[in-house]
């Protein structure tokens with residue numbers, strides 16, 4: 001997965017949030033599952049899809065300015081513009 005990526009751009013940071021966000025969501029769902037509120041994993045699992053979607057969306061919208069790792073067009077150099 002993360003092969004020692006030290007890139008500090010926002011997109012890579014959002015990508016790094018995916019794992020913890022999924023774990024936290026699953027933990028919260030199981031926590032709610034143990035409450036007597038009547039909501040179980042069967043009711044709440046779509047939240048996981050929403051969270052994954054939100055992280056993916058944030059990743060897609062985040063800027064890659066300062067990206068230094070592989071898997072992206074290297075910015076900078078002769079480009080012109082602002």
Ligand SMILES: [Zn+2]
Nearest residue numbers: 007009012067
């Ligand atoms: Zn990056």
